[in-house]
Amino acid sequence: MGKKKRVKIRKLLERGEEVPEVLVMGWVRTRRDSKGGFSFIEINDGSCLSNLQIIADHKIEGFPGVAMKLHAGSCIGVIGKLVQSMGKGQNVELQADAIEVYGPADTEEYPLQKKHHSFEFLREIAHLRPRTNTFGAVMRVRNRLAYSIHTFFQDRGFVYLNTPIITTSDCEGAGEMFQVTTLNLANPPLDEAGIDYTQDFFGEKTSLTVSGQLEGEVYALALSEIYTFGPTFRAENSNTSRHLAEFWMVEPEMAFYDLEDNIDLAEDFIRYLFSDVLEHCSEDLEFFNRRIDKTLLERHKGIVENRFERIPYSEAVHLLEKSKHKFVYSVEWGCNLQSEHERYLSEEVFEKPVVIFNYPDTIKPFYMKANEDGETVCAMDVLLPRLGEIIGGSQREDNYEVLAKRMKEKELDPSHYQWYLDLRKFGSAPHSGFGLGFERLVQFVTGMENIRDVIPFPRTPKHARF
Template identity: 55%
Template sequence: MRESIREILARPEAGGEVSVQGWVRTARHGKKVSFLEVNDGSSLSGVQVVVGPECPGFDTEVRGLGTGCAVEAMGKLVESPGQGQIYEVHAQTVEKIGGVEEGYPLQKKRHSFEFLRTIAHLRPRTNTIGAVLRVRDSASRAIHDFFHERGFVQLHAPLITLSDAEGAGQMFRVTHLDPSDVPKDESGETDWSQDFFGDSAFLSVSGQLEAEIGAMALSRVYTFGPTFRAENSNTARHLAEFWMVEPEVAFCDLSELADLAQAFLQSVFVRVREECEEDLAFFDQRIDDSVLSTLANVTEEPFEKITYTQAVEILEGAQRDFEFPIGWGTDLQSEHERFLTEEYFRRPVIVTDYPKGIKAFYMYLNDDDRTVGAMDVLVPRIGEIIGGSQREHRLSRLQGRIADHGLSEEDYWWYLDLRRYGSVPHAGFGLGFERLVQFITGMANIRDVIPFPRVPGSAEF
């Protein structure tokens, strides 16, 4: 396999012949020399290819190369006299592999992120989106390594399900029925028994319930895959399709889960800082000048731990005119979460023990009968990045919570079986992977940290 530009630039010294393949970012042509900046996506930095008139096809081919052309250049790697680059390539041959038709939309200028979303098939060639994708890759590998090093087994949760893990009803339906000829039952309702799966099926909103099955046999499992929410929110914080990381641990309580969440995040941050130094410096310079300092802070400092009740008391005493009024029993909004992390504690915060009325049915009911063993991990700029809980492992309590939420035990028969046969205390959390990437990169809109965003009104590419 050929040497990438990243590998070429990492050579300890100049010298020797190299072959560079990539896309021209910029081209400057003079009468006797051409300068091509070539990038192959392996790093933020490209390499400058210097082409003289002795190169075959200099006048007929090289001088016609422009932004976006795919090329292969062979030549000698030399130390560069220019600033901002270690090496350059003095080309002996340059071959145009793929030309560019008139109207190529990515020229040497800054394009708005709104515009780039309309050309998602080309935007990975930009500095910003290319850097985002490299950070995604680094973070993804760090996540798998973290869990594998601690004895977790990866569980592949299904994407098609009959269960609503959140009990919120915001799910995409999966059906094979002909919309022009939908079968009806005796009451005139859709007869889902005639559908492909013999019942009403949906795209999964979470792999948590299936992860609990794994934890009840393998002790430590995690899922990492796409999830779907039919939430009609056209905001910079929401996607209809996104990736979730969901570990589940048997014989684990809320305190142990909070420690796991902190260790997990800090491990990922350390890894990305090591592997993506150049990309992070770019984000700090071009996107948000707090990227590097914030990452250093959350990596090196312990997270603050408070209860929901303490958080409400802090917010009520802040004498702030919040857009969303705060009071015990109301959920924390992004502005509240950011106040706690950015102004009050100036570090990540783990909030525990939320009112049972604002949390899901599967969360452990505390002895006060008012709160559940839930936790949220809040970070600067983003707010909630992790949500988790100790699960309700007591059968009668879980049945009561299902009834309180207006859900049917019949729909969760297998989930209840886990409490009937060898139930143990267990806990888990969910991390929105795109929010993690947002936090690391400082990108303001979640649509710009996933290759192909799925949002209300748009599912292109």
């Protein structure tokens, strides 16, 4: 059996043509026995959502012994004839000539049953959940999105850049950082100030990155347009359906882009991704639309077909102030917009993605470019209905003096950022960029409610198993 080339189920179902002899391999999802002397076995190999139905005549060689092992979860290989199906529900089916069991699954112990399981339960068996319809579909969609992120930027001449995972730059207190050290925690070397990091592996205090942006700017100011796509770490004790301690982020950074160019790119990017996934993952998306969220496809088409709303922060505040909607947190110019405010704007006022830009400088980081009004900066957030912020970005401050002053105001140590300031000292250029949370994108595209169910192995507070 091993000598013949195996064909994936997706290919066979797409063609829908009869094949005199074919080999398929996969995991049994369900078996139904007929007393007519044969069994129906459905197998799935992850190449697509659909199973392949196998007709196994009990007369085929060794079947009585084999049949006992063909429970849900077992892995088998089958050689047979692919023929038009006599039954309803599938076009073609495989009439088995021989079946080989690679790995049986003890039905008394195998946790997955042919019934619905809660996502909470599946999280406890993260090593087996990819064998369910939902997780197979999530991971195929996730894969397609990753692929089209690369094609979007590659088609536009952006350079894919790998920024460091281990870093010394504390990206402006942007959340808690995971420390990286080889010091003996039970007995660390000490000096007057506390722990003596000169004796640590890198000779100074290091952490896992919370953003590749600062390093991305370095390469944008040489290669013009770059993007990063890699893991990001936040040690915030955050327990929500939208947060992970380890997640993947896409961060393009572009020389010669102002804020408007930046927003244009972000919008084109989002709409490209949705359009691509609608075209290439239709079976999986229809599954999500049927089982997870009945309005999913309708909303996705809305995103592809309509322009995003764009409003300045000041106007957003004005809209919220004059609205009759009762908010838990009141709104005034200068405050951070709360989740309830963002949701109100994207879900009720505009009912589509909203870009808010020109935020007060007091609530944004030091590196964002100051506007001429002296009180706002060139920041922008893209808000999606139901999900909230999916993109945060800005035009960067490219004036040396202004940036140095901002850093002083925010009490940052300039010695840590000398290389960053140097970019403004030598051949500075207007430039912009943004960050997109990859898992939040997958969440929105699939309709999955919890971010822990769109990443293979979620890392959250108190949870790093598997």
